[in-house]
Amino acid sequence: MSRLPALFLIAAALCLVVGTSLGIAMGIAHDFHLAPVHAHLNLVGWTTLALMGLSYRAWPQLAESRLLAPLQFFLSAGSAVAFPAGIYLSIEHEAPGLAIGAALVFFASTLLFLLRLLPLVLARQPAARMVVAE
Template identity: 35%
Template sequence: MISISKWFFATGAFCGLCGMIWGIQMSASHDHTLSPAHGHLNLIGFVAMSIFGGYYALAPQAAQTRLALVHYGLTVAAVALLTPGIVLAITDQGETLAKIGSVLAVGSMALFGFMILRNGVGVEAAGRSGGAELTALPGE
């Protein structure tokens, strides 16, 4: 079984790398017209995916659900449609792709909230899966 946390982190790193390269290209060309698309690639592609990966690493029982795979797919689809959709919207070639990507991004964040409420985080999550409860931090 794949580690959903690993896939979120790896995809996030890829998006971050692409965003950095794109930012360097914009800086070198002195053309920042597409910076909103670059920003969304970094924010959803790198930041949100990294946070999602961190959550699933802290809540392994949530990571083992089919819903976690749906969450990953939904987030990847959001980035894959929203980023070029913003480019198309900025260049007056239509806003449909950006709208679809935006709805998918909202769905991804809503699903993230649901996963947190359903599965908990850290110690709370460990207690639900039968793990040992932490009563004090190490060294206390």
């Protein structure tokens, strides 16, 4: 089985740890001006990457492409990290370029994900059976 679902989940968990840490630091300092960075780390990073990883687990056929599967991961994970960093630069230094570029790359990665997932879902093939450890 491909390691790609685990890589998506590890990247997601790293975003969750950084996003949660930022949220705690903002709460302690009572300074919430970086709330958009925190929110995007948790939503784009944790939630979206985790759901992509679980989708790769449910449909292992997604990971069969030696070109598109790694491309999907690097575009998604890379831009999920770059986007909040770009939001930080936009807030703190009025430099929105990275946020704009990363948002467009993330959008492209979500389109690629949709285009790869749709044929699998519409083919009415059963998802891989989940194995539950006892």
